[in-house]
Amino acid sequence: MPQSKKKPAKSRVMAHAKFGPMSRGDLPEVARLITLAFAGTMENSTTWVKENGSENIRVLRDGKSIPACLRRIEMGQFFGGRSVPLCGIAGVATAPEARGKGHARRMMEACVREMHDRGEAIGGLYASTQALYRQSGFEQAGHRCIVKVPVARLLGGQKARNVIVLKDADMPRVEACYRRFASAYNGMLDRSEYIWKRVKERPDSKYQGYGVLDERGTLCGYLFMSQPRDSNTGRQDLQLSDIAFTSADAGRQLIAFLADYEPMADSLQLGGGPLHPLLTLLPQQRYEVKLKDYWMLRVVHVKRALEARGYSSAVRGTVDLDITDDVIDANTGRWQAEFADGKARVMKWKGGGRAGVTCTIRGLAAMYSGLYSPRQAAAIGLCSGDETALDLLGGVFAGGTPWMTDHY
Ligand SMILES: CC(C)(COP(=O)(O)OP(=O)(O)OC[C@H]1O[C@@H](n2cnc3c(N)ncnc32)[C@H](O)[C@@H]1OP(=O)(O)O)[C@@H](O)C(=O)NCCC(=O)NCCS
Helix, strand or coil: CCCCCCCCCCCCCCCCCCEEEEHHHHHHHHHHHHHHHHHCCCCHHHHHHCCHHHHHHEEECCCCCEEEEEEEEEEEECCCCCCEEEEEEEEEEEHHHHHCCCCCHHHHHHHHHHHHHCCEEEEECCCCCHHHCCCCCCCCEEEEEEEEEEEHHHHHHHHCEEEHHHHEEHHHHHHHHHHHHHHHCCCCECHHHHHHHHHHEECCEEEEEEEEECCCCCEEEEEEEEEEEECCCCCEEEEEEEEEEECHHHHHHHHHHHHCCCCEEEEEEEECCEEEEEEEHHCCCEEEEEEEEEEEEEEEEEEHHHHHCCCCCCCEEEEEEEEEECCCCHEEEEEEEECCCCCEEEEEECCCCCCCCCEEEHHHHHHHHCCCCHHHHHHHEEHHHHHHHHHEEEEECCCCCCCCCCCC
């Protein structure tokens, strides 16, 4: 049976340190923490805090000092074709002189409790150290790979027909196209304004958008691209911050558009999963797919998380789940989940008997995303249960390899 192994918080952390929103006067100190944690400049860190909403920054306050901070990003994440409310966490930083005292752990636990109190369903992040985030209930839940394709490998297909340059006024139809594309894959973000901004611009580069239209003039595919040039060779690398398409023809038009850069460009690079529909449209598998990160997920609110995602309408049945959550007491206990018509109905179960599946909140995250089937999760100690219940839950969460384009 999976055991919850809560370690006591380090005694060196001041018990009175408080977690809460940053105030205006905290800006220099928050910018200092971000600069030192991510090796940036004070100027860029200050802009990052100000331009993307200082109301989303949380700090750990210990008297007059701020030993640690993080940023919240409210958005959604697609599972089973539906957008589940997601709070992304970024910019987790502890002042260099305050590290190793349990500040980050304490801050993450408080952050997860805040998410639950706000009614958020799931939390997500990219981890520099998994151990820290596992302590507050996050687990590996999906992939982000870096895909590199020699541009010469794109040659030989059809010609791009209806290409347009994207302008700001096109963003509503770009976003609609992205949602149609992204909702078909478990793990893709339902992007907030913060993430869309990063698609178009990063501190070191700008990305130009191009779209392709179908016969009716509807935007059926697009990409955002920068073209850094090697100063020695003069050759370019095509860097995509985003690519999406809603039909095979649109995908092939985008490939043809990129192939036209072959006289000047050597390689094409994009973020994706171990499987990417763009690669499946290519005739040969002569490219490199390298794992960058497993992103992590936290089921913050068991009932909301299970009821918000979509399911195959072919799956029908009931599973009793025994869940242990060391940070959020309300998640701990027996839950009964009924799955029918592509939806879940979830309630706390007061009856007795043996649970079908027993797991920690981390085990639930790895199964919820579809990264591990319940049988696979059981084999690495993330859950246990009887075979019928494990198989039913496996059918419930099945939906392909979870991945996402974006890093946040
Ligand atoms: C990572 C960071 C936030 C940790 O902050 P901290 O306050 O020192 O962390 P804590 O003392 O709360 O440690 C909690 C757990 O995190 C893990 N951890 C902390 N520092 C670590 C390190 N340098 N390497 C590996 N694991 C580490 C440990 O498992 C630790 O628990 P343990 O000591 O009981 O084993 C801090 O080192 C930092 O700001 N680093 C630079 C920026 C960064 O990596 N941010 C995270 C981006 S996702």
